[in-house]
Amino acid sequence: MTKDNRKHIRIDSINLTYFALDENDKIVKQSIGRTLNVSESGILLETYIPVDLKQAILLAIGLEDDVVDIKGNVIYSADCKNGKYKTGIEFYNVDETAFQILKLFIDYFNKHERKG
Numbered sequence: 001m002t003k004d005n006r007k008h009i010r011i012d013s014i015n016l017t018y019f020a021l022d023e024n025d026k027i028v029k030q031s032i033g034r035t036l037n038v039s040e041s042g043i044l045l046e047t048y049i050p051v052d053l054k055q056a057i058l059l060a061i062g063l064e065d066d067v068v069d070i071k072g073n074v075i076y077s078a079d080c081k082n083g084k085y086k087t088g089i090e091f092y093n094v095d096e097t098a099f100q101i102l103k104l105f106i107d108y109f110n111k112h113e114r115k116g
Contacts, residue, residue, distance in 0.1 A: 016045065018089075021056040021071075033087065038106060040099075042072065042090040046080070051087045053077055059089070061098075063105045068098040 020029035033045030043059065051057070055074045060067055076088030094102065 016043075017060045018045065018047075019058040019060075020051065021058055023056075025056070025058075027058070036086065038102075040091075040102065040106065042075070042088060044076075045087045045089065047085045047087050048083070050079070050085050051077055057089050061102060061105055063101060063108055066101050066104070068101045070094055070098050070102065 016035055017030065017032055019027045020031075022028050029049075031047060031049055033047040036044040036046055038044075051074050053074050053076075057072045057074060059070045059072065061070055062068070070091055071093055072089035072091045074087055075090045076086070078086045080086055091102075
């Protein structure tokens, strides 16, 4: 059994749009990934294209009418051998408004997961 070094719990989630950014924060690629889990510090996406390690990412995360952009860096990427990839993204520079929406997003899915 492997040790879990995560600081925050993970929950199941939904599909998200993400944008790969260059060093000047300009969008160079857009795609969609299925969220496998999410916490206050990061997210694990199932993607259909590989994403480079250390790639800057902009995620559009929403709950009802509230949508915020959260930046992160790819810290994990693995080929799942089924035409999909697992991409771990660590959030950075999350402003207070985005953080509050992220917490609501996590709370919503925690409640949903317990009922399911």
